[in-house]
Amino acid sequence: MSSLDTYSDPQEALADIRSLMSRSGRFLSLSGLSGIWAGACALVAVVLAYMKANIQPFSGVDYYTAFYRQHQSVEAIEPYVFTSGLITMVVAVVGALFFTLRRSKRTGYALWNRASRSMLINMIVPLIAGGMLVIAHWIHGDYGYSAAITLIFYGLCLLAGGRYTLDEIRYLGYCEIALGLFTAFYPGYGIDAWAIGFGVLHIVYGMLMYFRYERNA
Numbered sequence: 001m002s003s004l005d006t007y008s009d010p011q012e013a014l015a016d017i018r019s020l021m022s023r024s025g026r027f028l029s030l031s032g033l034s035g036i037w038a039g040a041c042a043l044v045a046v047v048l049a050y051m052k053a054n055i056q057p058f059s060g061v062d063y064y065t066a067f068y069r070q071h072q073s074v075e076a077i078e079p080y081v082f083t084s085g086l087i088t089m090v091v092a093v094v095g096a097l098f099f100t101l102r103r104s105k106r107t108g109y110a111l112w113n114r115a116s117r118s119m120l121i122n123m124i125v126p127l128i129a130g131g132m133l134v135i136a137h138w139i140h141g142d143y144g145y146s147a148a149i150t151l152i153f154y155g156l157c158l159l160a161g162g163r164y165t166l167d168e169i170r171y172l173g174y175c176e177i178a179l180g181l182f183t184a185f186y187p188g189y190g191i192d193a194w195a196i197g198f199g200v201l202h203i204v205y206g207m208l209m210y211f212r213y214e215r216n217a
Helices: 010-024 032-053 063-071 077-107 114-139 146-162 168-185 187-214
Strands: none
Touching: 032 063, 032 077, 032 187, 063 077, 114 146, 146 168, 146 187, 168 187
């Protein structure tokens, strides 16, 4: 007897088959706690950046101008932003991997499979392109659009990889792109946009994912 004989309703059998095919083509081990962790790391970094430049949130003052006024040195901007950004990214990624690995073990979904490889390949191109564009702007002494560029390309990265995982990550990508475009017109709010895009939105996304897919499971 075929396995379909165990179903009283052929539609039920087709629904299960489609569900299995969908799961096999998607990376389902992403944890909402990863988003919360990454958002918290970003907010800590932004608070330190506010303190470093001695500015208040949503003051409309360009961060790099405020940084120069505080330290009287434009040469110090690039090393500080690069170093703080790199440390924040490493801590956020390590925490995200920890929570994702834990969820993978609990659910039984493979952490490294065809879907996760495809997601990574599609996400890496926008990330590299955005990073190189920021560096090109820095070489020419233009710091004002760093926030807009990083948010827009990060959003494109999420859209590119979102087809291989849960749909919610694409909605996060749309929000990041919209925020980046706003910041392109109002660069004085770049540091605030970073706080919202990489901090608040990640936390909201992570909480949504956790309560929707993880808490009851």
